[in-house]
Amino acid sequence: MAKVRLEYKDKVSQKFWEVSATGSTINVKYGKLGTAGQNSVKKKGTPDAAKKEVEKMIKSKLKKGYKKK
16 A cells, blocks of 8 residues: 655644555554654554555544645
8 A cells, every 4th residue: 555644734733644554564654744753563464454444544634634745
């Protein structure tokens, strides 16, 4: 699955969130814009489960005001 990058900007904060899935592994990178950020890795049972989780995470971020970049 291709990497998806979302950014959130308002008067108080400017941050990014990236997600990609390789097989059943989900890689998430997040932090303030202009920094290297932090990494998080999650494992799911199957590649399909990982894909569904990524889609769910993206929907959640979009609801919170993140925009695709």
